[in-house]
Amino acid sequence: xxxxxxxxxxxxxxxxxxxxxxxxxxxxxxxxxxxxxxxxxxxxxxxxxxxxxxxxxxxxxxxxxxxxxxxxxxxxxxxxxxxxxxxxxxxxxxxxxxxxxxxxxxxxxxxxxxxxxxxxxxxxxxxxxxxxxxxxxxxxxxxxxxxxxxxxxxxxxxxxxxxxxxxxxxxxxxxxxxxxxxxxxxxxxxxxxxxxxxxxxxxxxxxxxxxxxxxxxxxxxxxxxxxxxxxxxxxxxxxxxxxxxxxxxxxxxxxxxxxxxxxxxxxxxxxxxxxxxxxxxxxxxx
Numbered sequence: 001x002x003x004x005x006x007x008x009x010x011x012x013x014x015x016x017x018x019x020x021x022x023x024x025x026x027x028x029x030x031x032x033x034x035x036x037x038x039x040x041x042x043x044x045x046x047x048x049x050x051x052x053x054x055x056x057x058x059x060x061x062x063x064x065x066x067x068x069x070x071x072x073x074x075x076x077x078x079x080x081x082x083x084x085x086x087x088x089x090x091x092x093x094x095x096x097x098x099x100x101x102x103x104x105x106x107x108x109x110x111x112x113x114x115x116x117x118x119x120x121x122x123x124x125x126x127x128x129x130x131x132x133x134x135x136x137x138x139x140x141x142x143x144x145x146x147x148x149x150x151x152x153x154x155x156x157x158x159x160x161x162x163x164x165x166x167x168x169x170x171x172x173x174x175x176x177x178x179x180x181x182x183x184x185x186x187x188x189x190x191x192x193x194x195x196x197x198x199x200x201x202x203x204x205x206x207x208x209x210x211x212x213x214x215x216x217x218x219x220x221x222x223x224x225x226x227x228x229x230x231x232x233x234x235x236x237x238x239x240x241x242x243x244x245x246x247x248x249x250x251x252x253x254x255x256x257x258x259x260x261x262x263x264x265x266x267x268x269x270x271x272x273x274x275x276x277x278x279x280x281x282x283x284x285x286x
Contacts, residue, residue: 023062027073028080030056035081039142044074044150075159078150082166085144091134092181092283098127099185103278110271113260118238120189124251125243128212132246136216136226144170145213178205181283188274188281192261204257211249 018026031052049070053063067073102123109115135141147167154160179201186192186201193199219226229242235255243251264270 018058018062020062020066023056023058024066024076026056026058027052027063027066028077031077032080032084035143036139039139039146044077047074047077049073078147078154078163079159079166081143082147082151082163082170085140085147085167085170094130094134095127095181096281096283098130099123099188099281100278102126103275107275110266110274113266114236114238116189116266117236117260120191121235121237121251121255122241123185124235124254125237125241125247128247128250129244132212132215132226132244135212136219141216142220145217175202175205175209178209182208184283186258188277190261190264190266190274191258193257194259197257199257204253207253208250211253212246215246215249 031047034047034052034055052073053060056063063073067076102119106115106119106122109119147163151160151163151167154163182204183201193201193204197203215225225245228245230245230248231240232243232248233240234243234248235251
């Protein structure tokens with residue numbers, strides 16, 4: 001048997017050739033997986049083209065056939081990341097559990113307006129911190145926030161416009177889900193939007209989200225903010241508790257926009273109905 005008759009083995013074996021579409025798909029999937037593990041910075045400089053090729057397990061020749069210049073690949077990658085960047089709200093099961101715990105611990109407060117208000121303020125205090133901690137530790141949220149800054153560094157043109165449109169759709173869907181949850185919770189406690197403000201629950205959701213995002217961005221560089229607590233009794237609370245910065249900001253927004261609905265009568269039947277509704281509460285998933 002001559003040398004040329006031997007079957008190639010090991011590194012000498014030719015890998016099966018992938019189509020351009022398969023190569024593109026695997027490259028984008030590999031890069032998105034890498035971003036998913038680390039989060040996205042304001043630029044893509046931390047992603048090396050050769051590392052992505054290696055992780056994707058595709059031939060360099062196929063990659064460069066599909067993307068003659070690596071900038072073309074990163075343009076496609078930013079587009080794919082924007083499509084996948086559908087930010088989730090906080091864990092709905094955790095929020096439901098928190099509402100049920102607060103109501104269970106303070107059921108006697110339903111009988112007075114002051115008691116219901118104090119219960120709602122306590123819910124804001126605890127829920128705001130819970131939401132903030134979940135989002136602060138989320139690589140998905142870091143990527144989403146970074147994308148809003150990243151697309152602004154793109155040159156004016158079709159790519160930048162396309163990324164902006166994709167992010168705008170994601171943002172609209174997120175705010176709508178948060179607004180629906182806030183409206184549901186306000187209704188349970190007999191609250192409405194202050195009519196003189198001419199606002200909607202989407203307005204509240206936008207301001208609450210902006211507060212949380214701003215603090216998340218600040219805490220990334222100043223981690224002490226995430227753990228800061230202020231002993232206080234704000235917004236009609238009945239006892240002094242440790243308040244986080246997200247809780248103060250978000251509860252302050254809520255109290256500014258919400259008021260007891262004068263059209264609701266809190267008799268025994270309503271109180272029992274609300275308790276039953278809380279016990280079987282469901283919130284639309286993100």
